[in-house]
Amino acid sequence: MKTGRHARILDIIAEHPIETQDELLTRLREEGFKATQATISRDIKDLRLVKTLGSDGKYRYVSASRSSTDIRTNFSNLFSTSVDSIDVAQNLVVIKTLSGMAQAVCAALDSADYPSVVGTIAGDDTIFIACRTADLAVSLTEELKKLI
Known part of the structure; x- marks a missing residue:
């Protein structure tokens, strides 16, 4: 169940600009996943998701499983x-x-x-x-x- 939810979370953030945990929770529930805000928060930490500034000027979740250079760049942008x-x-x-x-x-x-x-x-x-x-x-x- 957790593995399936994690896989779907990665798909969702790749397909849609998810800005908040609530948006992610809503999408998961629409797809039949039973989760709470606390579960989503743990999933975000487990998956090492970070928020990054998109070209539209809005922050969105992305996977931090890219290269360490990408992670540092995203961190620097978000931080600044x-x-x-x-x-x-x-x-x-x-x-x-x-x-x-x-x-x-x-x-x-x-x-x-x-x-x-x-x-x-x-x-x-x-x-x-x-x-x-x-x-x-x-x-x-x-x-x-x-x-x-």
Whole structure:
């Protein structure tokens, strides 16, 4: 069931410009899949989907399973257009985004596989990044600030 749903999600985002989890959930339900918003959220993370800016100026989900160069480019584009500020407190990096963009930026950040990052948490407009040390948090902050 999960494998079939994952395959269909990849097909849906390839065929349609899906901007939100709700849109994806609606399409899946129309096709007979029984899922909740929490399930879709986990699927997005499992599939490593990220939001990228389309030629129409709207964000949409895409698969991050392309080359690492593509992932970094998509991350940089999303990051530069969605992040308002970055700050550091001990070993935590705090990123403020445009409203509703924190989860997309966080998923893209997770896909970028920064070795200094232990874990991330995203809300609506805020991301918390736990780094291994305070020095690594400062280094990550400096690196990320270059993207905005």
